[in-house]
Amino acid sequence: MSPATRPVSTRVRLLGAILGVVLLGMIVAGGVTFLVQRDRVLANAERQLDGFTATVSTSTESAADLVASAIPGRTDGTIAIDGLRVLAVTPSPPGLPLADDAALVASLADAIDAGRRTGQLDSASGPVLYAAVDATGGVAVQVISIDQRMELVALSSFTYAASALGVLVLVGVVGWFVTGRLFSPLRRLRDTADAITIDDLGTRLRAHGNDEISDLTTSVNSMLDRLAMSVEAQRQLLDDVRHELKTPITIVRGHLETMDPADPHDVTETRDLGIAELDRLSRLVDDIDALAAIETDTLSAEVIDVAALTDRVAELAGAIPAHTWTVAQRSRVRIHGDADRLVQAWLQLADNAAKYTPAGTPIEIGSSSDDTTAHLWIRDHGPGIPPAARHRVFRRFDRLSTRRGVEGSGLGLSIVDAIAKAHDGHCSVGDTPGGGATVTLHIPLTGAPAPTELPTPVRAGDVVLQREATG
Numbered sequence: 001m002s003p004a005t006r007p008v009s010t011r012v013r014l015l016g017a018i019l020g021v022v023l024l025g026m027i028v029a030g031g032v033t034f035l036v037q038r039d040r041v042l043a044n045a046e047r048q049l050d051g052f053t054a055t056v057s058t059s060t061e062s063a064a065d066l067v068a069s070a071i072p073g074r075t076d077g078t079i080a081i082d083g084l085r086v087l088a089v090t091p092s093p094p095g096l097p098l099a100d101d102a103a104l105v106a107s108l109a110d111a112i113d114a115g116r117r118t119g120q121l122d123s124a125s126g127p128v129l130y131a132a133v134d135a136t137g138g139v140a141v142q143v144i145s146i147d148q149r150m151e152l153v154a155l156s157s158f159t160y161a162a163s164a165l166g167v168l169v170l171v172g173v174v175g176w177f178v179t180g181r182l183f184s185p186l187r188r189l190r191d192t193a194d195a196i197t198i199d200d201l202g203t204r205l206r207a208h209g210n211d212e213i214s215d216l217t218t219s220v221n222s223m224l225d226r227l228a229m230s231v232e233a234q235r236q237l238l239d240d241v242r243h244e245l246k247t248p249i250t251i252v253r254g255h256l257e258t259m260d261p262a263d264p265h266d267v268t269e270t271r272d273l274g275i276a277e278l279d280r281l282s283r284l285v286d287d288i289d290a291l292a293a294i295e296t297d298t299l300s301a302e303v304i305d306v307a308a309l310t311d312r313v314a315e316l317a318g319a320i321p322a323h324t325w326t327v328a329q330r331s332r333v334r335i336h337g338d339a340d341r342l343v344q345a346w347l348q349l350a351d352n353a354a355k356y357t358p359a360g361t362p363i364e365i366g367s368s369s370d371d372t373t374a375h376l377w378i379r380d381h382g383p384g385i386p387p388a389a390r391h392r393v394f395r396r397f398d399r400l401s402t403r404r405g406v407e408g409s410g411l412g413l414s415i416v417d418a419i420a421k422a423h424d425g426h427c428s429v430g431d432t433p434g435g436g437a438t439v440t441l442h443i444p445l446t447g448a449p450a451p452t453e454l455p456t457p458v459r460a461g462d463v464v465l466q467r468e469a470t471g
Helices: 011-057 063-069 101-112 151-195 212-258 263-298 306-317 339-355 414-420
Strands: 077-084 087-091 118-123 128-135 138-145 300-305 325-329 333-337 360-370 373-379 426-431 435-442
Touching: 011 138, 011 306, 063 077, 063 087, 063 212, 077 101, 101 118, 101 128, 101 138, 118 426, 151 212, 212 263, 212 325, 263 333, 263 414, 300 339, 306 325, 306 339, 306 360, 306 373, 333 339, 339 360, 339 373, 339 414, 339 435, 414 426, 414 435
Parallel strands: 325 360
Antiparallel strands: 077 087, 077 138, 118 128, 128 138, 300 333, 360 373, 373 435, 426 435
């Protein structure tokens, strides 16, 4: 949904939630304050009536004299009655106009006759509290207006409500600007994301402050970096594949154009060349598919005994002809990873060593470890790899020129490097003492204990895999 069609923005919803919480808090605080003050006013009125009852009960004066000597307040009054006849009443003002309220006098008389000496009645001034005490010549009654006693509480509540409304408006105005500033990094993030295209992934956000939004900005920048690297890798792969496909297509097309259909020998040679080039293309496609699967699929996670893995790879590598394969060292540690993928990478190193090593020369397979890493290596005694070229051997489609002219897709060591990286490891190339190259897979350890016994000897065809050392 676009901003133009969105009914309510996040900024408005957040501000509404803030104002709602503030309003609820003010209502609760105001309600509690009102109830406390109301109970206090009623309690004071009841204490005044209790004091009046105690005073009249201990006095020997007549009801009329007691009323005549009483000093009324603005919210109360005292009256002496005998049935419906008013004997005396405090003046109004300042007190309540009790003598003029015939309905109240009748209600008082009925309540007294019924034995209700205290309680609440209705009057012309609203609800009132009363207390009646028998005295000489009649009944003395003090009356207190609840509404008038509550005027101060009502005024306080009104003042609180007006103040709360003002505070609510102030919070709304300030909150509007604060939320606007708060959401400004998100708006910049949205605008930047809208501006990014597949052709331009170089735009980045500036992180301000040290809060969650700054962390989000950093995470988005990191995501864009990974996306840019992924897109660049895909572009490079497409460029490399396009370059690799041009050569066999050009070769096959050139031979087909120059082929003499009337010459069976020329037709046979062209056919064999075309099939060979198609086979090379098929191997190239298989290697590309393997590389893509390694870079995109999730590897299985299992505990792998490196010593057993070393023997397994040695057994499989022993089937590669023209070389003597020897297990030079085993490491008794464990790693986490995909055993099949590690075997694939290790065998690729073995196959690569066999291709670039003169026939009949020995090749050693071994594993070692330190406190943090297991090292899985292949050591040959061939021409070696020049130090200046070692950074190139793991690139896709990058082949080193050799005197043997070995052909390949140029993806073998790239697959090895991808498998190592998928296990949070890496590859390296070193020199073999006496000449040759040692290529090593470095895989982090799991810390799991290794078995105390080594596997039994293994034979690969007619080649005995000797155990020269245990590391």
